[in-house]
Amino acid sequence: MKNRQSNIRLGIFGFGCVGQGLYNVVQTIAQAGIEVAKICVKDREKPRTLPTSAFTYDPQELLQDTSINILAELISDADEAYHIVKQALLAGRTIVSANKKMLARHLPELITLQQNYGGTLLYEAAVGGSIPIIRTLESYYSAEPLTKVRGILNGSSNYILTKMEAESLSYSLALQQAQELGFAEAIPTLDVGGYDTVNKLSLIAAHGFGATVQPEDVLRFGINTVTEADLTIAQTINSRIRLVATAAVDEDNKLTLRVLPTFVTEADELYYVQNETNGVSIDPVFAGEQFLKGSGAGSFPTGSAVWADVSAAIAGYRYTYPKAAKKTVAINQESELFLYLRCTEEVELAPALKLRLNLLQTTAGDSIYSLLIKERELLRLHSYLSDQQVFVAEITAEQAKLIALQSGVAEAMIY
Ligand SMILES: NC(=O)c1ccc[n+]([C@@H]2O[C@H](COP(=O)([O-])OP(=O)(O)OC[C@H]3O[C@@H](n4cnc5c(N)ncnc54)[C@H](OP(=O)(O)O)[C@@H]3O)[C@@H](O)[C@H]2O)c1
Incomplete structure (x- = not known):
């Protein structure tokens, strides 16, 4: 696993689609100067493409090895990923992750840990696979x-x-x-x-x-x-x-x-x-x-995004969340949406809702409606509509009108 002139030691958690993608990118870019120190996986019985000596089954073997400069958390278990990333940040380490579920759930705490202990966490691969969206928003548009x-x-x-x-x-x-x-x-x-x-x-x-x-x-x-x-x-x-x-x-x-x-x-x-x-x-x-x-996914595209984080972290890059430091943003639930709703004719929609629906079409036992609604109200109706298996989509009033016209419900009143 050694590359020529290796001076950076990388520890990888996970050797699935993304972990193997990162490993192959690192091996291909021979001048990277990166040595993969060890890979932590879970299943001892799984056939591997690398010798057994490349692997460990104990996360602490990587987390406590201070000769490892950078860690890559690429496992499928969000709870375990959280424990790994948290422990690394508590020790002020540098770690990259692709685990959007874990990151979305724990982001405020993970930001605080970086501030308090000086560690670094990057996660470009967590959004849009190979698309460099996080770094574009974070760095290029930091001031706009x-x-x-x-x-x-x-x-x-x-x-x-x-x-x-x-x-x-x-x-x-x-x-x-x-x-x-x-x-x-x-x-x-x-x-x-x-x-x-x-x-x-x-x-x-x-x-x-x-x-x-x-x-x-x-x-x-x-x-x-x-x-x-x-x-x-x-x-x-x-x-x-x-x-x-x-x-x-x-x-x-x-x-x-x-x-x-x-x-x-x-x-x-x-x-x-x-x-x-x-x-x-x-x-x-x-x-x-x-x-x-x-x-948006796949071994090499996602491995490439993780590699971009690893190399950026080696160069000292870290997120500063520049927009968070400026104005406080309030979440708006008062905006209105224009919706397309489809349900089977057997579905008994709540009378208060039914009164406001605008029939666009009936087709093969289904009724299709449009509805203008505030986001807050739609949030309240979410489980009801989901339980009734109603298909909900955003549509424009013009598009809804076209559907009504084509089905002959031309006189339908579109808001
Ligand atoms: N696949 C994509 O295209 C993609 C794109 C963007 C983000 N992601 C994210 O990247 C992460 C990895 O995804 P993946 O597709 O590579 O998953 P995967 O192919 O299912 O591989 C998961 C890897 O995690 C290891 N693992 C699971 N639980 C573990 C534990 N408790 N301790 C140590 N290792 C453990 C597995 O070990 P074994 O080999 O022993 O089973 C396996 O090597 C996920 O968070 C996913 O959401 C994936």
């Missing part, structure tokens, strides 16, 4: 306010939506394909339920807007109730459905955060983000909109 960051951040959901639309696959078949190709977890709720996207959005909120948010406070609907009918309807109005994360501030510096399936048109860059690819648009006040697109 942003109005919006919006993107597709979950490769599995995007793969499922693309396949359903392009090949008329059912949701379950597209999901099965995504799992077989290794894009979706064995238990896919984290991806298709929008949780993974929310975790990534909360990291974007910290670096792009200086906001600390708990993932459960973010409005979230996933794609787990989408059907071929929804995608066909989107196609008839020259749109596509994508799982979109949005962080946007208004003039009062109030921040809206939401993850929702969204009807995107051909004029939107997100329309062209296909399969497992990720895409993020950044809207700075002066620079004008920019769009980054790239591999």
Whole structure:
């Protein structure tokens, strides 16, 4: 595991998709001057591509070895990842991580630990795979306010939506394909339920807007109730459905955060983000909109992002959360959304809600409505709508009107 002129010793936790990606990048860039000291894994029986001597099963072997200059936490267990990162930061060590679930849940504490003990934590691979979004928000736009960051951040959901639309696959078949190709977890709720996207959005909120948010406070609907009918309807109005994360501030510096399936048109860059690819648009006040697109997952793309963190950390780079030090950002739940709702005709929607729904179409036993609603109210209705298996997506009034016109419900009143 030694490279020529090695002088930096790297300890890796995890040798799965991302851990192996990092290892292979380090080995390929021979002049890197990095020596992989040891790799910590869990399963003693698993066949490995490296000799047994390369591995340990005891995290303390890496955490207590002070000859290791830098640690990379790349394991799939979020609780254990938290203990590893916390112990490293308590000792003032430098550690990089890809674990968005752990980071989103514990970010405030991990920032405090860095301030108190002088350690460094970087996590570019946790958001958008190979797309350098965190460092762009944190460093390049440290001094320019942003109005919006919006993107597709979950490769599995995007793969499922693309396949359903392009090949008329059912949701379950597209999901099965995504799992077989290794894009979706064995238990896919984290991806298709929008949780993974929310975790990534909360990291974007910290670096792009200086906001600390708990993932459960973010409005979230996933794609787990989408059907071929929804995608066909989107196609008839020259749109596509994508799982979109949005962080946007208004003039009062109030921040809206939401993850929702969204009807995107051909004029939107997100329309062209296909399969497992990720895409993020950044809207700075002066620079004008920019769009980054790239591999959101996979061994080499994610390994590349971790490698970028390792090399930056070696050069002394650390996050300073510059936006957090400026103005306090309040979370806005008063903004209004225009929604597309689809449910089976058997679903008995609450009368108070039904009165405000605007019928757009009935199709094969399903009713499709539009609804103008405040975010706070939608948050309250979240579990009710999810329990009723209602598919919820953001749509514009113009798009809703087109659906109504095409179905002959032309007189439908669109807000
Ligand atoms: N895959 C991607 O494209 C991607 C992209 C961005 C971020 N991430 C994040 O990167 C992390 C790793 O993902 P992955 O896809 O590489 O996972 P993976 O392929 O399932 O590999 C997980 C690795 O973690 C090790 N591990 C699990 N629990 C452990 C424990 N308690 N102690 C020590 N090692 C343990 C496993 O050990 P064994 O080998 O012994 O089983 C395995 O080597 C996750 O947080 C994931 O969310 C992944």
